Amino acid sequence: MNAPSKRQLNIGAFLMRHGHHVAAWRHPDTDLEGNVFQVFKRQVLAAEKACLDAVFFADSVALTNGVPALEPLTLLSALAAVTEHIGLIGTATTTYNEPYHVARKFASLDAISQGRAGWNLVTSDNAIEAQNFGREQHVGHAERYARAREFYDVVTGLWNGWDDDAAVNDKAHGQLYRPGSVRRLDHHGEHFSVAGPLNVARSAQGHPVVVQAGSSEAGRTLAAATADVVFTAHPALPSAQAFYRDIKQRVAAIGRDPDALKIMPGLFAVVGQSEAEAQDKFAVLQELVQPEVGLALLGRMIGNFDLSGHDIDGPLPELPLTNDGQRSRQQLLTNLAQGENLTIRQLYQRIAGGRGHFTVIGTKQTVADQMQQWFEEEAADGFNFMAPQLPGGLDDFLQGVVPELQRRGLFRTAYAGSTLRGHLGLPKPGRAHA
Amino acid sequence: MNAPSKRQLNIGAFLMRHGHHVAAWRHPDTDLEGNVFQVFKRQVLAAEKACLDAVFFADSVALTNGVPALEPLTLLSALAAVTEHIGLIGTATTTYNEPYHVARKFASLDAISQGRAGWNLVTSDNAIEAQNFGREQHVGHAERYARAREFYDVVTGLWNGWDDDAAVNDKAHGQLYRPGSVRRLDHHGEHFSVAGPLNVARSAQGHPVVVQAGSSEAGRTLAAATADVVFTAHPALPSAQAFYRDIKQRVAAIGRDPDALKIMPGLFAVVGQSEAEAQDKFAVLQELVQPEVGLALLGRMIGNFDLSGHDIDGPLPELPLTNDGQRSRQQLLTNLAQGENLTIRQLYQRIAGGRGHFTVIGTKQTVADQMQQWFEEEAADGFNFMAPQLPGGLDDFLQGVVPELQRRGLFRTAYAGSTLRGHLGLPKPGRAHA
Numbered sequence: 001m002n003a004p005s006k007r008q009l010n011i012g013a014f015l016m017r018h019g020h021h022v023a024a025w026r027h028p029d030t031d032l033e034g035n036v037f038q039v040f041k042r043q044v045l046a047a048e049k050a051c052l053d054a055v056f057f058a059d060s061v062a063l064t065n066g067v068p069a070l071e072p073l074t075l076l077s078a079l080a081a082v083t084e085h086i087g088l089i090g091t092a093t094t095t096y097n098e099p100y101h102v103a104r105k106f107a108s109l110d111a112i113s114q115g116r117a118g119w120n121l122v123t124s125d126n127a128i129e130a131q132n133f134g135r136e137q138h139v140g141h142a143e144r145y146a147r148a149r150e151f152y153d154v155v156t157g158l159w160n161g162w163d164d165d166a167a168v169n170d171k172a173h174g175q176l177y178r179p180g181s182v183r184r185l186d187h188h189g190e191h192f193s194v195a196g197p198l199n200v201a202r203s204a205q206g207h208p209v210v211v212q213a214g215s216s217e218a219g220r221t222l223a224a225a226t227a228d229v230v231f232t233a234h235p236a237l238p239s240a241q242a243f244y245r246d247i248k249q250r251v252a253a254i255g256r257d258p259d260a261l262k263i264m265p266g267l268f269a270v271v272g273q274s275e276a277e278a279q280d281k282f283a284v285l286q287e288l289v290q291p292e293v294g295l296a297l298l299g300r301m302i303g304n305f306d307l308s309g310h311d312i313d314g315p316l317p318e319l320p321l322t323n324d325g326q327r328s329r330q331q332l333l334t335n336l337a338q339g340e341n342l343t344i345r346q347l348y349q350r351i352a353g354g355r356g357h358f359t360v361i362g363t364k365q366t367v368a369d370q371m372q373q374w375f376e377e378e379a380a381d382g383f384n385f386m387a388p389q390l391p392g393g394l395d396d397f398l399q400g401v402v403p404e405l406q407r408r409g410l411f412r413t414a415y416a417g418s419t420l421r422g423h424l425g426l427p428k429p430g431r432a433h434a
Numbered sequence: 435m436n437a438p439s440k441r442q443l444n445i446g447a448f449l450m451r452h453g454h455h456v457a458a459w460r461h462p463d464t465d466l467e468g469n470v471f472q473v474f475k476r477q478v479l480a481a482e483k484a485c486l487d488a489v490f491f492a493d494s495v496a497l498t499n500g501v502p503a504l505e506p507l508t509l510l511s512a513l514a515a516v517t518e519h520i521g522l523i524g525t526a527t528t529t530y531n532e533p534y535h536v537a538r539k540f541a542s543l544d545a546i547s548q549g550r551a552g553w554n555l556v557t558s559d560n561a562i563e564a565q566n567f568g569r570e571q572h573v574g575h576a577e578r579y580a581r582a583r584e585f586y587d588v589v590t591g592l593w594n595g596w597d598d599d600a601a602v603n604d605k606a607h608g609q610l611y612r613p614g615s616v617r618r619l620d621h622h623g624e625h626f627s628v629a630g631p632l633n634v635a636r637s638a639q640g641h642p643v644v645v646q647a648g649s650s651e652a653g654r655t656l657a658a659a660t661a662d663v664v665f666t667a668h669p670a671l672p673s674a675q676a677f678y679r680d681i682k683q684r685v686a687a688i689g690r691d692p693d694a695l696k697i698m699p700g701l702f703a704v705v706g707q708s709e710a711e712a713q714d715k716f717a718v719l720q721e722l723v724q725p726e727v728g729l730a731l732l733g734r735m736i737g738n739f740d741l742s743g744h745d746i747d748g749p750l751p752e753l754p755l756t757n758d759g760q761r762s763r764q765q766l767l768t769n770l771a772q773g774e775n776l777t778i779r780q781l782y783q784r785i786a787g788g789r790g791h792f793t794v795i796g797t798k799q800t801v802a803d804q805m806q807q808w809f810e811e812e813a814a815d816g817f818n819f820m821a822p823q824l825p826g827g828l829d830d831f832l833q834g835v836v837p838e839l840q841r842r843g844l845f846r847t848a849y850a851g852s853t854l855r856g857h858l859g860l861p862k863p864g865r866a867h868a
Contacts, residue, residue, distance in 0.1 A: 025605070025610065026605045026608060027605075028605075030605075032601070032603040032605070032610075033603065035545075035548060036545055036546075037514075037515070037545065037546040041515075060633065061534060061535070061538070061633075062629075062633060063616070063630075063631050063632065063633040064633075066610060066611070067610065068632075068633045068634050068635045069633055069634070070542045070545060070546065070634065071538045071539050071541075071542035071634070073507065073508055073511075073539070074507055074508065074511040074539055074542040074543050074546060075511070075542065075546065077507075077508040077509070077511035077512040078511040078512060078514055078515040078546045079515070080471075080512055081471070081475070081512040081513070081515035081516050082515050082516070096532065096535075097535070098530065098567055100495060100566040100567060101495070101530075101531070101535075104495070104505050105505050105507070105508055107505075108504045108505035108508040108509065109508050111469075111470060111471065111504060112470075112471040112504065112508060112509065112512045114469060128629075131627070131628075131629035132534040132628050132629055132630065133532055133534060133628075134626060134627045134628070135627075167466070169466040169467065171459070171460045171461075171462075171464075171466070174460060174722075174724050174727075176459065176466075176500060176501065177500070182497070192568060193565070193568045193569075194565075194566050194567075194568070195496075195562075195565035195566055196497075196566065197497050198497065198502075199494065199495075199496060199497040199498075199502045199503055200502050200503070200504065200505070201502050288608075290608050293608075
């Protein structure tokens with residue numbers, strides 16, 4: 001084994017119920033009958049054995065694609081009880097939550113896991129979610145981001161209202177906390193009024209890691225100002241490099257240390273013993289895609305448009321700029337379809353796996369080569385791995401690619417610490433002492 | 435061991451960070467330094483070993499008494515991962531939550547635990563919580579209960595939007611769920627508009643058990659119509675009997691089976707090898723009560739009044755009827771003070787342990803005798819045990835009183851099933867089939 005290079009990759013496992021390929025659930029690998037928690041538990045234990053930084057769960061507060069999903073905070077708390085090192089990152093929307101609840105639940109997960117929690121801060125961008133929270137239409141883009149920024153301020157304000165060393169636990173003198181170590185917030189803003197203090201103390205990592213995935217102008221501004229980790233979707237090196245450079249420059253411009261924000265693109269990889277075997281594995285999944293499912297996926301990703309009236313073997317129609325769904329993803333996909341002259345069917349097949357994320361199909365060396373190139377050529381500080389199907393697609397990565405990266409000195413062979421912030425090399429936030 | 439009688443007790447363990455006595459944290463038993471989750475895990479495993487029906491956590495969405503508390507859903511999910519049989523009941527307020535979130539989180543806990551979740555439905559009744567959610571003052575009593583009723587309708591409507599047998603998991607034909615087995619709710623009411631469907635499927639018990647603790651007229655009406663379990667506070671047999679009779683009559687009057695609602699008063703018990711040892715154990719705790727802590731506890735319990743200006747060794751002043759805090763608890767305590775001519779100090783000492791709940795200090799036989807009397811004389815279907823301090827006060831109960839009840843055939847010696855609904859003998863709700 002080579003001596004580790006100075007800088008190493010950070011790797012998360014982005015888990016979904018059946019895997020990321022839209023037809024994953026039809027794959028023979030997928031366990032549809034087992035208890036969902038037990039299924040995830042086996043995957044997370046495998047990821048921890050491979051020393052991954054974290055597992056990551058997306059979320060939707062609606063039944064958006066016919067597949068139910070456990071709520072991330074409850075699922076991650078259960079996983080916290082059966083793991084010791086791996087980070088636990090969950091998504092919670094700022095659009096239909098209250099900041100006190102979000103601050104508290106993540107602080108609670110952080111306490112239970114002894115400093116391994118991460119909050120993926122998102123905004124909710126579709127009518128399907130809106131209609132579960134008393135609205136006919138979703139909230140507009142600018143308004144969502146203004147609310148998200150204030151939401152972040154309240155949540156971190158509540159977390160930082162406790163000093164690290166608040167507890168004195170003095171039974172004899174009847175004093176639990178040092179006076180002045182727990183402070184009210186008294187926030188009065190445009191969207192929220194929150195008095196505080198929070199009723200959960202600090203964790204071993206201070207407070208949870210903050211993750212974001214916005215790619216729009218407003219999303220980048222928010223991420224540069226507030227995120228510890230940025231997840232992002234790029235199909236190829238140049239756009240990933242441009243994004244990486246832009247975010248790091250924005251971070252530096254406001255006086256933050258660029259190394260204190262980690263950029264981790266999604267990576268959808270199908271790993272085989274040979275290139276041909278990898279292609280065959282991918283073909284198995286592609287053949288399981290039902291046209292109506294492919295159309296629905298594509299419709300959602302270009303901004304919640306119904307494509308069912310269009311010729312599946314004709315070109316993508318002209319679409320108005322979406323305010324519903326992810327604008328930058330819509331742009332990425334329309335550019336792809338126009339640039340390569342793809343039919344609707346070809347386009348949905350192209351996104352049936354990685355949904356526009358960096359996609360590699362090949363041997364463990366091929367995948368490791370690509371990751372190394374992105375890492376060394378300033379497109380990524382690490383990756384959020386998206387298994388095609390579970391558990392097989394994850395096992396292929398953990399047992400093939402991760403050891404190859406370790407052999408190259410690009411990834412840890414043992415955990416050096418026990419907090420997520422420690423794995424990511426991030427500084428501890430807030431006030432340590434009075 | 436006697437053959438079990440036809441009807442047996444249900445017993446829950448109502449856990450708080452240090453125990454229920456207001457000075458519990460100063461007791462030598464209490465572990466202030468350990469990881470909170472690990473501390474609770476040991477207690478819950480002990481309760482499961484004793485075959486208790488459930489553990490129960492209260493909640494406050496504010497730092498109300500200077501003691502932080504993990505958020506119940508995250509804590510219970512972590513406990514679900516390390517237990518197999520015991521029920522997991524947590525509190526969530528209807529006043530400052532959205533029903534979609536609450537339905538989802540409890541359904542998620544129910545899935546993770548394979549049918550052991552319970553939701554303690556409460557309303558929030560103080561300004562300290564209100565101020566964390568954008569309000570200067572708490573919501574009024576009638577308004578809270580109207581919202582709670584509609585909240586319940588939405589949550590159970592979402593839960594019952596899935597059939598028990600929805601999953602078909604047909605990979606070959608590309609069908610995950612039977613058509614028609616997952617339904618929208620399309621609720622449009624005074625407080626909420628929620629489209630649904632929920633994005634979590636049914637659990638082994640159908641959906642979570644619903645628990646309530648309101649004792650006011652509005653609280654009783656709501657409980658009779660909707661609750662599976664009612665927690666309640668009564669210092670003595672007659673008031674417990676009257677409450678039991680009233681609730682069971684209300685249940686029957688609206689056509690529900692009275693046996694399908696279990697009434698479980700709180701029980702604060704200090705257990706000793708002898709009566710004298712039990713009294714000594716209680717005295718240790720009473721001597722640890724700081725006057726300012728006792729005054730603050732009393733002030734909260736009579737409706738959030740500040741008593742610090744009054745002579746601690748004088749009588750309780752005349753107080754207006756509270757809209758803030760629990761009205762029925764205020765009534766109970768003012769009656770107690772007037773009836774026995776208690777000073778403020780004597781009154782807070784009286785509630786420093788059980789806060790007005792049924793209190794027994796004695797041997798395991800004494801405690802079991804009292805429980806048996808309440809059970810046989812129609813004051814209780816079971817009890818929610820409140821340990822004075824943890825873990826010692828719980829261990830005394832589990833290792834002394836529970837075996838005594840088992841010896842008398844009043845409590846199970848092994849779990850017959852694996853769901854909370856099964857332990858409680860409650861029917862499975864909702865639609866099993868299309």
